[in-house]
Amino acid sequence: VSDADILLKFRVSLGNATALGDWNTSRSVCSTDQTESWNGVRCWNGSVWGLRLEGLGLNGAIDLDSLSSLRYLRTISFMNNSFEGPLPEIKKLVALKSVYLSNNHFSGDIPDDAFSGMAYLKKVHLANNKFTGKIPSSLATLPRLLVLRLDGNKFEGQIPDFQQKHLANVNISNNMLGGPIPASLSRISSSSFSGNKDLCGKPLDSCSSKKPSAVIVALIVVAIALILVTIGLLLLVLHRNIRTVQLGGAAPVDNHSMSEVAHSSLVECGTSEMSGHSKRAEQGKLTFVRDDRERFDLQDLLRASAEVLGSGNFGSSYKAVLLSGEAMVAKRYKQMNNVGREEFQEHMRRLGRLAHPNLLPLVAYYYRKEEKLLVSEYVENGSLASHLHGNHSIDQPGLNWPTRLRIIKGVAKGLAYLYNELPSLIVAHGHLKSSNVLLDESFNPVLTDYALLPVINPEHARQLMVAYKSPEFAQHSRTTKKTDVWGLGILILEILTGKFPTNYLTVGNNSEEGITWVNSIANQEWMMEVFDKEMGGTENSKGEMLKLLKIGLACCEEDVERRWDLKEAIKHIEELEVTDGTNDEGDEFPSIAMTEDMSTITL
Numbered sequence: 001v002s003d004a005d006i007l008l009k010f011r012v013s014l015g016n017a018t019a020l021g022d023w024n025t026s027r028s029v030c031s032t033d034q035t036e037s038w039n040g041v042r043c044w045n046g047s048v049w050g051l052r053l054e055g056l057g058l059n060g061a062i063d064l065d066s067l068s069s070l071r072y073l074r075t076i077s078f079m080n081n082s083f084e085g086p087l088p089e090i091k092k093l094v095a096l097k098s099v100y101l102s103n104n105h106f107s108g109d110i111p112d113d114a115f116s117g118m119a120y121l122k123k124v125h126l127a128n129n130k131f132t133g134k135i136p137s138s139l140a141t142l143p144r145l146l147v148l149r150l151d152g153n154k155f156e157g158q159i160p161d162f163q164q165k166h167l168a169n170v171n172i173s174n175n176m177l178g179g180p181i182p183a184s185l186s187r188i189s190s191s192s193f194s195g196n197k198d199l200c201g202k203p204l205d206s207c208s209s210k211k212p213s214a215v216i217v218a219l220i221v222v223a224i225a226l227i228l229v230t231i232g233l234l235l236l237v238l239h240r241n242i243r244t245v246q247l248g249g250a251a252p253v254d255n256h257s258m259s260e261v262a263h264s265s266l267v268e269c270g271t272s273e274m275s276g277h278s279k280r281a282e283q284g285k286l287t288f289v290r291d292d293r294e295r296f297d298l299q300d301l302l303r304a305s306a307e308v309l310g311s312g313n314f315g316s317s318y319k320a321v322l323l324s325g326e327a328m329v330a331k332r333y334k335q336m337n338n339v340g341r342e343e344f345q346e347h348m349r350r351l352g353r354l355a356h357p358n359l360l361p362l363v364a365y366y367y368r369k370e371e372k373l374l375v376s377e378y379v380e381n382g383s384l385a386s387h388l389h390g391n392h393s394i395d396q397p398g399l400n401w402p403t404r405l406r407i408i409k410g411v412a413k414g415l416a417y418l419y420n421e422l423p424s425l426i427v428a429h430g431h432l433k434s435s436n437v438l439l440d441e442s443f444n445p446v447l448t449d450y451a452l453l454p455v456i457n458p459e460h461a462r463q464l465m466v467a468y469k470s471p472e473f474a475q476h477s478r479t480t481k482k483t484d485v486w487g488l489g490i491l492i493l494e495i496l497t498g499k500f501p502t503n504y505l506t507v508g509n510n511s512e513e514g515i516t517w518v519n520s521i522a523n524q525e526w527m528m529e530v531f532d533k534e535m536g537g538t539e540n541s542k543g544e545m546l547k548l549l550k551i552g553l554a555c556c557e558e559d560v561e562r563r564w565d566l567k568e569a570i571k572h573i574e575e576l577e578v579t580d581g582t583n584d585e586g587d588e589f590p591s592i593a594m595t596e597d598m599s600t601i602t603l
């Protein structure tokens, strides 16, 4: 039975299966281009390894018997749907690594052995359902469990004795649990246990402590308050010193470590909490913009070993590996004060609602007037820029032609989605360049630093952001719905030639330099010599390369009126065929120059 047959059978048991209308056998379940696979199906090497059917209004039954025939299925997510009834018999899918069922209406007790034998299970998300009874003890013995979200249910009784040593991400808040917290969970933040009946023991109050009299309580409170105020004042002085150093050092490169950022933020949090202003205390917290993420706080980033990934135009980006093993990136922005707090938060929430395989999701942000942190996942293969312009080695060979074409196709899809979802923005990306195209473990592109124009200080944006380096901004001091097309064109030419667009290195609008750069490519006498040799390619792919070159040049049309709009650019990009060159391997481009008249190439 094929994967397609299995999935179609599985679909029958769902209510509202119309949401999966594009599941039909006229297209293959797994396409080489992930975004063309069936909706919600994640593939690897042509096999289904994941189902991500989130927020589709699904209900009915989850037919695990059918899914158990998918040999390579490792992760399932049915979050944010309307499933009801008891927990499905998850252990039928014994090889699963992650199960995401949060934000549904599942209810009832979960059998104690519901997770028995699931030797590979790492992440279990059951938050915000209506589960009752005891937390199943089979969870407590899963050998590989890393993340457990049970918050927002009606679990009662005691927490079972979790055996896992690396279980760092647990949230069982807002249930009806009582009794002692097992020692194995004592390192977890106290907020993960809040909102329960009467849990006790580390990290909460000790179970044996007797209730002291009101006078003693009052005395203790006063003493603690005095100590905290003293510490707070000391920290405030320390914090001021750090800020003074920061302001004094006007060097463009930002060298402050993640610990310093988090530290200064935490200091602020500490002092404000002590002064009793709960709103200001909030300032020390990360605000999460999505429900599907494990929660962590600035302190977790502080604890995490941080590595500076690089210093961009706005500040530095840091990679921090959380205790759960998950790598996150926090980027500091100093010039992000174009709008007030409320509007900023609204914009971040808007970004948090975006979901597309070619966009890096915003996970959380941290707000302070002087600086912001935007937190997202670390993307395995770094930036397209580093692959195009970095040193190549056996571990990091140059990108070949099929990969480059797939990257451009993915970038186009990400842009199309942005324009669709954010119609009120004239320039929906605004900072499209190769360091803002990240490559995941399969070298699929994910766009980052998008849709930030509304919140960045305008003067700063005009100096540094790609949108303002466009010819139309030089000519008419305006950006248009075609401005990102120009950025896309430059990116295409950079990918094809392997040459860095020199005008991105200087500050301000230098579109003259940009146009000269484009012309140096367009006017190359020997067209085939333009292409980056690292890309290889075969006689078969030559035609497609030339077509892409022509598309890139059309996007870089100086006259904005004559320039294609995004729709047209995307249409031409989608028509290009990805040939992986396996059947004509070794048939490299002859290095001798071939004259090609670009006008003969039909798109």
Ligand SMILES: Nc1ncnc2c1ncn2[C@@H]1O[C@H](COP(=O)(O)OP(=O)(O)OP(=O)(O)O)[C@@H](O)[C@H]1O
Binding pocket: 309, 310, 311, 312, 313, 314, 315, 316, 317, 329, 331, 360, 376, 377, 378, 379, 380, 382, 383, 384, 386, 431, 435, 436, 438, 448, 449
């Ligand atoms: N989530 C991420 N995963 C992996 N690498 C990242 C991530 N975010 C940023 N990087 C890389 O870290 C480096 C610094 O990125 P940063 O965004 O701070 O600067 P930039 O993209 O070079 O410039 P700009 O500030 O103008 O966007 C870049 O090489 C970037 O590709």
